[in-house]
Amino acid sequence: MKHKEIISLLPKDLKGGLTLLYNDYGNQLLSYGIQRFGLNEDESTETLYKTFETVGQVVTRYEFKSENHFQYWLLKIHRNNILQRLRHRDRTRLPVVSMEDWIAESLEDEDDFSLELFAGVIEKISVKDADGKPAYQSQLMFAMQKALLLLNENERELLLLRVNDYSYDEIANMLGIENNQLKVKFIRAKAKVKKKTLEILKDCLS
Amino acid sequence: MKGHTHKQPFNDLLSSFIIDENELSTTEANLEKEAEIVFSKSATVSLSAEMAELQISKLTEALTKQTLGTLIDQALATNAAPLPNLQQTTGLTPSLLESIKNDMVFTNSIPVKSLVKLLKLLQVPLERAKAAIAVTFEKLQTESRMFTSMPSNIQPAFKKGVTPGNHQNDFKHLKPDESYLYQNQEALDKYTQRLSELYQQP
Numbered sequence A: 001m002k003h004k005e006i007i008s009l010l011p012k013d014l015k016g017g018l019t020l021l022y023n024d025y026g027n028q029l030l031s032y033g034i035q036r037f038g039l040n041e042d043e044s045t046e047t048l049y050k051t052f053e054t055v056g057q058v059v060t061r062y063e064f065k066s067e068n069h070f071q072y073w074l075l076k077i078h079r080n081n082i083l084q085r086l087r088h089r090d091r092t093r094l095p096v097v098s099m100e101d102w103i104a105e106s107l108e109d110e111d112d113f114s115l116e117l118f119a120g121v122i123e124k125i126s127v128k129d130a131d132g133k134p135a136y137q138s139q140l141m142f143a144m145q146k147a148l149l150l151l152n153e154n155e156r157e158l159l160l161l162r163v164n165d166y167s168y169d170e171i172a173n174m175l176g177i178e179n180n181q182l183k184v185k186f187i188r189a190k191a192k193v194k195k196k197t198l199e200i201l202k203d204c205l206s
Numbered sequence B: 001m002k003g004h005t006h007k008q009p010f011n012d013l014l015s016s017f018i019i020d021e022n023e024l025s026t027t028e029a030n031l032e033k034e035a036e037i038v039f040s041k042s043a044t045v046s047l048s049a050e051m052a053e054l055q056i057s058k059l060t061e062a063l064t065k066q067t068l069g070t071l072i073d074q075a076l077a078t079n080a081a082p083l084p085n086l087q088q089t090t091g092l093t094p095s096l097l098e099s100i101k102n103d104m105v106f107t108n109s110i111p112v113k114s115l116v117k118l119l120k121l122l123q124v125p126l127e128r129a130k131a132a133i134a135v136t137f138e139k140l141q142t143e144s145r146m147f148t149s150m151p152s153n154i155q156p157a158f159k160k161g162v163t164p165g166n167h168q169n170d171f172k173h174l175k176p177d178e179s180y181l182y183q184n185q186e187a188l189d190k191y192t193q194r195l196s197e198l199y200q201q202p
Helices: A002-009 A014-037 A041-061 A067-089 A099-109 A115-125 A137-148 A153-163 A168-175 A182-205 B009-021 B028-040 B049-063 B068-078 B086-090 B094-101 B112-121 B126-148 B166-171 B176-181 B185-200
Strands: none
Touching: A002 A014, A002 A041, A002 A067, A014 A041, A014 A067, A014 B028, A014 B049, A041 A067, A041 B049, A041 B126, A067 B009, A067 B028, A099 A115, A099 A182, A099 B009, A115 A182, A137 A182, A137 B009, A153 A168, A153 A182, A153 B009, A168 A182, A168 B028, A182 B009, B068 B094, B068 B126, B086 B094, B086 B112, B112 B185, B126 B185
């Protein structure tokens, strides 16, 4: 098991242990940040450093049930670091988008409802406050959280994993289901959540 | 969550939701599968050999900084003169001393007078002790964050011989939810200030 070799080497030969850590897991974690979260190469490289710093600080105190357990733990640390970075970087990121952008996305998604009903809401949520932050950020997140409750567990997983650019085959594998019309199910789930989110916001902001 | 060539307002909102709420997956079993997928696929990007070397060197330097545990452990091992009964002299119980040596305890939860006695007894210079305390603090904070952000089934078990709970009997007066009182930088700064004052007293 790769991780055992690393853990036993680190106290005796730190540099050797770190080299093994980079060789065995570095590039996959680097790719994960770029591919799944849209980090650029520099950001992903810096996040990788932070992850391995955490690993180096604590890993020799622990033992893992299996290689899978170690990988799972490692990925969780890395993902937390990525999300922390994105939260910091994207604090003011929610873009000001026009109604045209919403309509273009809606056409692409083949939504079965008209966005005209929500024109007022869309205009409001594009507003930024004096600090440049989205003025209705908390209401948006609240509405989305509520809207996601409309979905069953698999639909919700499908939606969130697809947003993270996992392929339908990978999602089917993760969820332990067949890739049976997952694309259709994704489109429906997304439309359902989109419509409900906008409905909640309409009530909330009116 | 990749950057799209055109604006996708709702997709962006979903991405923000995932980032803000740490909501990629609701079940941990799926995360385990995700790890399997991530590590079974070939990487699409590679770190250049120079960058990898640079990072490894920086990390090696960062991780070799002395912690309070390693400092005390080394001082105990290299101390030429026979040491008196440490518990009697410093008031530190053997289990607490063991926890200090293993960096299993936030330094500012150690009785400050006892720590000063230990440092003086081992002739550890104050500045080295303060630097090591800062490293230990960072290490334990990292660990604390790691545990609070992880579901219990991912958390690894402490190795045999590494027993974080050993010193707990020495802190019966502290309730678990009082940890925030000392696991923060401000509390540590006050502690090290007091430690310096006491250390410099004759």
